[in-house]
Amino acid sequence: MHGTNGTGGRLRGRNGLAAAGPINFGPLAYWVGFNLRMAQEAAFQAFSRRSQDIGESPGRFATLTLIARNPGISQTELSQANGRDKSSLTPVVEDLVRRGLIERKRMDSDRRTYRLNVTAAGKKVLTTMTRCARRHERNLDQLIGVRDRKRFLQILKRIAAEIE
Amino acid sequence: MHGTNGTGGRLRGRNGLAAAGPINFGPLAYWVGFNLRMAQEAAFQAFSRRSQDIGESPGRFATLTLIARNPGISQTELSQANGRDKSSLTPVVEDLVRRGLIERKRMDSDRRTYRLNVTAAGKKVLTTMTRCARRHERNLDQLIGVRDRKRFLQILKRIAAEIE
DNA sequence: AGCGTATAGTTTGGCATCAAACTAAATGCC
DNA sequence: GGCATTTAGTTTGATGCCAAACTATACGCT
Numbered sequence: 001m002h003g004t005n006g007t008g009g010r011l012r013g014r015n016g017l018a019a020a021g022p023i024n025f026g027p028l029a030y031w032v033g034f035n036l037r038m039a040q041e042a043a044f045q046a047f048s049r050r051s052q053d054i055g056e057s058p059g060r061f062a063t064l065t066l067i068a069r070n071p072g073i074s075q076t077e078l079s080q081a082n083g084r085d086k087s088s089l090t091p092v093v094e095d096l097v098r099r100g101l102i103e104r105k106r107m108d109s110d111r112r113t114y115r116l117n118v119t120a121a122g123k124k125v126l127t128t129m130t131r132c133a134r135r136h137e138r139n140l141d142q143l144i145g146v147r148d149r150k151r152f153l154q155i156l157k158r159i160a161a162e163i164e
Numbered sequence: 165m166h167g168t169n170g171t172g173g174r175l176r177g178r179n180g181l182a183a184a185g186p187i188n189f190g191p192l193a194y195w196v197g198f199n200l201r202m203a204q205e206a207a208f209q210a211f212s213r214r215s216q217d218i219g220e221s222p223g224r225f226a227t228l229t230l231i232a233r234n235p236g237i238s239q240t241e242l243s244q245a246n247g248r249d250k251s252s253l254t255p256v257v258e259d260l261v262r263r264g265l266i267e268r269k270r271m272d273s274d275r276r277t278y279r280l281n282v283t284a285a286g287k288k289v290l291t292t293m294t295r296c297a298r299r300h301e302r303n304l305d306q307l308i309g310v311r312d313r314k315r316f317l318q319i320l321k322r323i324a325a326e327i328e
Numbered sequence: 329a330g331c332g333t334a335t336a337g338t339t340t341g342g343c344a345t346c347a348a349a350c351t352a353a354a355t356g357c358c
Numbered sequence: 359g360g361c362a363t364t365t366a367g368t369t370t371g372a373t374g375c376c377a378a379a380c381t382a383t384a385c386g387c388t
Contacts, residue, residue, distance in 0.1 A: 023230065023233075023234055023237075023241070023245040024233040024234050025229075025230070025233065025245070026229055026230075026232070026233035027229065027294065027297075028226055028229055028230070030317065031297065031301050032207070032301060032304045032305070032308065032313075032316070032317065032320075033207055033208070033211055033297070033300060033301065033304065034226055035317055035320040035321055035324065036200075036203060036204045036207055036320060037204055037208070037247070038247050038320070038321075038324040039200060039204075039319075039320040039321070039323040039324045040200045040201055040203075040204035041247055041324075042247075042323055042324045042325075042327050043196070043197055043200055043323055043327055044197070044201070045327075046327045046328055047197055059344075062192060062198055065189075065190055065191065065192055066187065066189070066190075066192070068190070069187075069188040069189065069190035070187055070188050073187075074366075074367095075366070075367065076365085076366060076367075077187065081187040081189070083201070083202050083205055083206075084344090084345075084346090085345070085346050085347075086366080086367070086368090087345085087346070087347080087348095087367080087368070087369080087370095088344070088345055088346070089367090090367070090368055090369085091344090092344095093367095110353075110354070110365090110366080111352085111353060111354085112352065112353045112354070112365065112366040112367070113353095113365085113366055113367080114366080114367080130191065133191075133195065133197070136197060137195050137196060137197065139327065139328065140196045140197065140323065140327070141196070143319070143322050143323050143326055143327065144196065144319050144322075144323075148315060148319060149196075151312060151315075152196070152316065152319055153194065153196065153199055155203075155307070155308050155312060155316055156196075156199040156200060156202070156203040157199055157202075157203070158307050158308075159203040159206055159207055159304065159307050159308075160199065160202035160203045160205075160206045161206075162307055163206050163207055163209075163210045163303065163304070163307065164210055164303065223374075238336075238337095239336070239337065240335085240336060240337075248374095248375075248376085249375070249376050249377075250336080250337065250338090251337080251338070251339080251340095251375085251376070251377080251378095252374070252375055252376070253337090254337070254338055254339085255374090256374095257337095274335090274336080274383075274384070275336095275382085275383060275384085276335065276336040276337070276382065276383045276384070277335085277336050277337080277383095278336080278337080
């Protein structure tokens with residue numbers, strides 16, 4: 001029963017005040033979904049702070065990397081690779097084009113789709129962003145430990161790919 | 165170099181079309197932050213679908229559990245335990261009160277803070293929700309494997325708690 | 329008691345996201 | 359060629375979240 005205390009789960013002073021003591025997480029403590037969310041958001045917050053230092057939005061990072069690694073990628077392919085809806089991508093692409101970090105050309109063979117490419121300026125920004133991300137990753141690595149890192153990543157990928 | 169092909173990272177047909185082939189994730193493939201996000205969102209989506217079946221919002225779940233396990237908890241304590249800003253909690257609490265799942269009373273000793281408690285109706289809903297969450301967890305467990313589950317959870321908790 | 333500071337919760341404004349409706353172009357079928 | 363269907367991207371509307379400003383209460387210091 002996770003060590004209850006006869007008051008329904010929480011220490012109380014004699015006037016019925018909830019004690020400031022530790023929270024009882026109940027089943028949340030050992031459920032993966034909850035802890036996955038907490039870890040992801042903590043990591044994201046940490047990365048956000050770092051991103052601010054270089055004046056970039058964390059969301060731009062994966063997007064720019066994927067375009068750089070897959071020259072000529074379309075917006076739909078990109079949104080899928082990035083795990084976001086294609087409609088979310090519209091303003092992001094607009095912003096990146098406006099700032100001259102990527103270029104977008106209509107395809108000749110199919111005039112509905114665009115092909116995205118990183119410009120020279122974009123590559124420069126990406127280098128800075130990558131350095132920043134590497135620092136973040138080193139930080140995470142320390143928490144995980146080299147020993148478990150590979151297995152940990154494998155499990156994450158498995159969840160992302162295979163959950164019903 | 166992750167097996168590039170001399171065209172900047174991506175296979176192309178003879179007319180410069182980006183091939184429909186697999187995406188090159190570059191460094192994202194082995195970075196924890198990216199995979200953590202992808203896994204979390206996949207898991208959340210899966211849980212969302214399940215939640216719909218029982219007609220509940222996934223966000224209500226942790227909230228209700230925490231109130232049930234910590235009777236008399238304040239909104240600020242709750243928002244911290246749940247990893248959300250206290251302002252996000254206002255509409256959630258309103259909704260839960262409106263639907264009669266929790267009750268909220270001003271504290272006598274400090275008339276700024278509320279004390280939250282789950283009602284009988286709320287406990288009933290929570291039971292249903294918990295069953296639903298358990299099915300979700302069983303699913304995740306299968307992907308992770310009993311062998312690694314404990315270690316995996318530990319790492320998630322460590323990231324949530326200790327990332328600068 | 330009185331005043332400045334801290335705290336609990338709400339309000340407001342902005343952002344990222346998704347889903348569904350929409351537009352334009354391509355494809356398939358007759 | 360013509361019409362229905364599919365596909366790429368955009369627009370629109372709703373949601374959930376955060377951060378900052380705000381209100382009301384409490385606390386601490388003198």
